[in-house]
Amino acid sequence: MSIGGLESLGAGDALAAASALSRSAESCINDLISSAEPEFLHLTEQDDGIYNEFRRSFPTMMIAILNPEDLKSETSKEKWRAFCLLFDGKVAEFNFGTLLRLNATGEYSDENTIFATRIQFYAVEIARNREGCNTTLWAKTTEASKDGVTTTLSDDVQGVA
Known part of the structure; x- marks a missing residue:
């Protein structure tokens, strides 16, 4: 099993794939995060089991800001x-x-993403939802929609919203 991603692609193909995935991911996270308060959001039918096993396996992993080594080191x-x-x-x-x-x-964004497996994504994002790490992002997206502003996360970060 490969835990990584686009190593087999050339630099140009990897960049194009990452850019396409980034746009798709941003749209998805906007839709998901703004749909419900993160603590009530369910990503899969297996959320409880994924979260419990994640915290059993990685009890001290910091999830608000991930250290890439916590995902990619040999250990x-x-x-x-x-x-x-x-x-x-x-x-x-x-x-x-x-x-x-x-x-x-x-x-x-290129600077704020890492390639991971789907189950790693679920584990980290479910934990972020349950532990309050996605609340700030949810507040940003819901505040913008209350004001009648359609924004993307990159608009908000750049101060356009």
Whole structure:
């Protein structure tokens, strides 16, 4: 199982894929985060099991601002591999690659994303929702919509909203 992403692509193809994924991810997170208060948001039918196993496997991992080494170091990869395999057959496409925000209050951007497996994304984002890390982002998106402003996360970060 590969925990990473686009290593097999050339630099140009990897950049194009990352850019496309980033736009898609930003749209998705805008829709998800603004749809409900994060503590009540469910990403899968397996949220409770994913969260409980994540915190059992990674009890001290800081999730508000992820350290890439917590996902990509050789030691971390071994722990994540064991975690990921727990969801084989339980979570569809658990080992597919996706983007994960490093900083929970930031947008999807080249500087604020890392490639991860789908189950890593679910584990971290479910934990962020339950532990209050996505509340700031939710407040930004809902405040903008109350004001009748349509914004993207990148608009908000740039001060346009």
